[in-house]
Amino acid sequence: MTKVSMTVNGKPATAEAKGNTLLVDYLREGLGLTGTHVGCDTSQCGACVVHVDGEAVKACSIFALEAEGAEITTIEGMAAPDGTLSAIQQAFQDYHGLQCGFCTPGMVMSAAALLKENPRPSEQEVRDYLEGNLCRCTGYHNIVRAIMAASGQESAVAAE
Amino acid sequence: MYAFDLARPTSVADALKALQEEDAQPLAGGQTLVPTLKARLAAPSTLVSLRGISEMQGVCHDDQGRIHIGAATTHAAVEREVAKDYPGLAALAGQIGDPAVRNRGTIGGSLANNDPSACYPAAALGSGATIVTNAREIPADDFFEGMFTTVLEEDELIFSVRFPVPKVSAYAKFAQPASRFALTGVFVAQFDDGVRVAVTGASEDGVFRWSEAEDALGRDFSADAVAGLSVPAEGMIGDLHGTPEYRAHLVGVMTRRAVAAAG
Ligand SMILES: Cc1cc2nc3c(=O)[nH]c(=O)nc-3n(C[C@H](O)[C@H](O)[C@H](O)COP(=O)(O)OP(=O)(O)OC[C@H]3O[C@@H](n4cnc5c(N)ncnc54)[C@H](O)[C@@H]3O)c2cc1C
Ligand code: FES
Ligand code: FES
Numbered sequence: 001m002t003k004v005s006m007t008v009n010g011k012p013a014t015a016e017a018k019g020n021t022l023l024v025d026y027l028r029e030g031l032g033l034t035g036t037h038v039g040c041d042t043s044q045c046g047a048c049v050v051h052v053d054g055e056a057v058k059a060c061s062i063f064a065l066e067a068e069g070a071e072i073t074t075i076e077g078m079a080a081p082d083g084t085l086s087a088i089q090q091a092f093q094d095y096h097g098l099q100c101g102f103c104t105p106g107m108v109m110s111a112a113a114l115l116k117e118n119p120r121p122s123e124q125e126v127r128d129y130l131e132g133n134l135c136r137c138t139g140y141h142n143i144v145r146a147i148m149a150a151s152g153q154e155s156a157v158a159a160e
Numbered sequence: 161m162y163a164f165d166l167a168r169p170t171s172v173a174d175a176l177k178a179l180q181e182e183d184a185q186p187l188a189g190g191q192t193l194v195p196t197l198k199a200r201l202a203a204p205s206t207l208v209s210l211r212g213i214s215e216m217q218g219v220c221h222d223d224q225g226r227i228h229i230g231a232a233t234t235h236a237a238v239e240r241e242v243a244k245d246y247p248g249l250a251a252l253a254g255q256i257g258d259p260a261v262r263n264r265g266t267i268g269g270s271l272a273n274n275d276p277s278a279c280y281p282a283a284a285l286g287s288g289a290t291i292v293t294n295a296r297e298i299p300a301d302d303f304f305e306g307m308f309t310t311v312l313e314e315d316e317l318i319f320s321v322r323f324p325v326p327k328v329s330a331y332a333k334f335a336q337p338a339s340r341f342a343l344t345g346v347f348v349a350q351f352d353d354g355v356r357v358a359v360t361g362a363s364e365d366g367v368f369r370w371s372e373a374e375d376a377l378g379r380d381f382s383a384d385a386v387a388g389l390s391v392p393a394e395g396m397i398g399d400l401h402g403t404p405e406y407r408a409h410l411v412g413v414m415t416r417r418a419v420a421a422a423g
Contacts, residue, residue, distance in 0.1 A: 057263055063190070
C-alpha cells in the first residue's frame with residue numbers, strides 16, 4: 001500500500017492504493033465517492049466514466065496509480081457547492097433522462113465531455129458519443145433529448 | 161486480479177530496464193490488458209506503464225513525407241493529429257470503440273495485441289507501415305503471425321509506427337454492435353506503385369492482404385473492378401455473430417465500400 005494523491009473535484013485528495021487498485025475503487029472505497037458506479041467491470045458499460053485531466057475515461061479500466069497527480073472530476077463535482085445542479089443534470093431531470101439512475105453518472109460525465117468538445121452537437125453526434133454508455137432501462141431517447149436541451153437546442157427535441 | 165507492482169518510468173531506457181524483471185509486462189492504455197488481468201488471464205509481477213514516456217507519444221513527419229506515430233499515442237490523439245495528412249487513418253482511429261476507449265487505448269497496444277478483429281492491424285498492413293521496436297524495424301507484412309500473435313520477442317517494445325501516406329485511402333468497418341470491434345473491416349490504400357487491401361475481423365489467421373483485389377484495383381481503382389471477386393469461406397471465423405460464409409461475403413462488400421469511400 002502506498003499513499004496516492006490527486007486532485008478530485010478541485011480539492012486535494014489522498015488515499016491508500018496498491019499496484020492493482022483501480023481508479024474506481026480508489027474513488028469509491030478510498031475517498032467514499034460512491035457516485036461513480038460499476039456496472040460491468042469489463043470496460044463495456046460506461047457507468048464508471050469520470051474525467052481524468054479533462055478527458056472521459058472508464059475508471060474501472062485504469063489504475064489509481066496511473067492517475068497520481070491528475071485532475072479528476074466525478075459526478076459529485078458536477079453540481080455547484082450549494083447543490084444547484086449543472087445544466088446537464090438539470091436537463092436529465094427535466095427530460096426524464098433517468099429511470100433507475102444507475103447509468104446516469106456515466107451518462108452525465110460523457111455528456112459533459114462531449115459538450116466541452118462540441119457545444120452544439122447534432123442528435124446523431126450525441127448518439128455516437130454515447131456509444132460506450134449503456135442504459136439497462138433503455139431510456140436512450142430521453143437521455144439524448146436531455147443532452148440536446150442542455151446544449152441549448154431545445155426546439156430540436158420538442159417532447160413527443 | 162493477482163497482485164503486481166506498477167512502475168511508471170519516464171524514459172524508454174528506464175522502461176526497458178523495468179521490463180527486464182521477470183514477468184514484467186508493458187501497460188499502455190490498458191483497454192485490453194486491464195480486462196485480461198481482471199479475468200486472471202495474465203499474472204505479471206510488474207506492469208510497466210508507458211504513458212509517462214514522452215518519447216513514445218505524439219505524431220511527427222519525416223523528410224520523405226512519412227508519418228511517425230509514437231506507440232503510446234492514443235486513438236483520440238491519432239484521430240486529431242493525422243486528420244489533415246492521412247484522413248483514412250484518422251477516420252479508422254475515430255471508429256475504434258467509444259470515446260473513453262479512444263482516450264486511453266494506444267496504437268502500440270493494439271498492434272502488439274493483434275486481436276483478429278482490431279482495426280489498427282488493417283491500417284498498418286494496408287499502408288505497408290513499419291513497426292519500429294527497441295531492437296529492429298519490422299515491415300507490417302512480416303509483423304502479424306496470426307490471432308493474438310506477432311513476431312515481437314518477449315521484452316521487445318514497440319517504439320513507434322512509420323506510415324507511408326497513400327494518395328487515397330479509406331477504412332470500411334462493419335461493426336459488431338455489442339463489442340464495437342470489426343465483424344469485418346477493410347482498409348484500402350492507393351499508392352503510386354500499387355494498391356493495398358487489408359482485411360481484419362474475418363480470418364482465423366487474423367489480418368490478411370487480399371492480393372486478388374489489389375491486382376484488380378491496381379488496374380482500375382473502382383468498386384466495379386472488384387465486384388466479381390470473392391474470397392473462400394474456408395478459414396474465415398464462424399461464431400454467433402456470423403458464419404464463415406457471411407464474413408467471406410462481407411469481405412467483398414466492405415472492400416467495395418472502402419474503394420467507393422476512398423474515391
Ligand atoms: C469497449 C471496447 C471497445 C473496443 N473497440 C475496439 C475496436 O472497435 N477496434 C479496435 O481495434 N480495438 C477496440 N478495442 C481495443 C482497444 O483499441 C485497445 O485499446 C487496444 O486493443 C489495446 O491498446 P492499449 O493501449 O489499451 O493496450 P494495453 O491493453 O495496455 O496492452 C495490450 C497488450 O499490448 C502490450 N503492449 C502495449 N503497448 C506495447 C508496446 N508499445 N510494445 C509492446 N507491447 C505492448 C501489453 O503488454 C498487452 O499485452 C476496444 C476496447 C474496448 C474496451
Ligand atoms: S464499470 Fe467501467 S465500463 Fe462498466
Ligand atoms: S436509467 Fe437505469 S440503467 Fe439507465
